[in-house]
Amino acid sequence: MIRVLKTTFRTSKHEMDRLFACNRESAKAWNDCLNYAREYHKTNGKWIGKNDLQKLTKGRYHLHSQSIQAVQERYLDARTNANRAKQAGHGHVRYPWRQKKNYPTRWKKDGFTIQPNGKIELSMGIHNGKREKPIIVHVHRIPP
Numbered sequence: 001m002i003r004v005l006k007t008t009f010r011t012s013k014h015e016m017d018r019l020f021a022c023n024r025e026s027a028k029a030w031n032d033c034l035n036y037a038r039e040y041h042k043t044n045g046k047w048i049g050k051n052d053l054q055k056l057t058k059g060r061y062h063l064h065s066q067s068i069q070a071v072q073e074r075y076l077d078a079r080t081n082a083n084r085a086k087q088a089g090h091g092h093v094r095y096p097w098r099q100k101k102n103y104p105t106r107w108k109k110d111g112f113t114i115q116p117n118g119k120i121e122l123s124m125g126i127h128n129g130k131r132e133k134p135i136i137v138h139v140h141r142i143p144p
Contacts, residue, residue, distance in 0.1 A: 009120070009137040018135050019105075022124075025061050027103040029068050032057060033075040034096060050076060062132065064125035066108040118142055 011019075036056050040048035053072050061068055078096045085093040113121045118139045124132035 005143060007139050007141075009139045011135075011137045015135050015137065019122075019137075020102075022063060022067075022105040022135070023102045025063050026067065026071050026105045027100040029057060029061050029063070029071040030075060030103045031099050032060070033072055034099065037075070037079070047079065059127070062124060062127050063105065064107060064111040064123045066111045067105050067125075070106040070108060071103065114142060116142075 033053060036053060037048045040046070040052065050072065053076070054069070057068060057072065075096055082093050082095045107122050111123045111125075113123075115121075118141070120137050120139060121134040122137065123134050126132070
């Protein structure tokens with residue numbers, strides 16, 4: 001089973017700019033996760049859960065919903081791992097706190113389609129009731 005495959009691709013300048021915009025949008029989602037978690041902890045004295053975080057961020061970003069979920073899951077994993085490290089006696093470990101300008105966008109299995117000719121369509125999801133145009137990239141060789 002192949003979980004991740006890094007490969008080179010080619011695309012137009014416009015589509016490349018859209019990919020960089022996705023990374024900025026993912027950073028915005030990460031920064032909002034940090035801010036929502038901080039505010040939630042101040043008001044409730046507990047950590048924010050996955051469901052509450054998803055409710056607060058639903059429909060706010062120009063990304064596929066599963067790409068936003070990937071950012072949220074990475075935030076929650078980082079927070080959980082920092083907590084485990086602190087409990088194991090590693091006092092120098094910090095909880096996620098740093099604001100980001102760029103954050104790598106991930107498309108989960110339902111967020112993209114691969115054509116046999118090497119064309120990959122990265123879905124941008126639905127925003128304000130309209131389906132956004134997918135980002136098109138081309139790869140030279142797709143593994144079986």
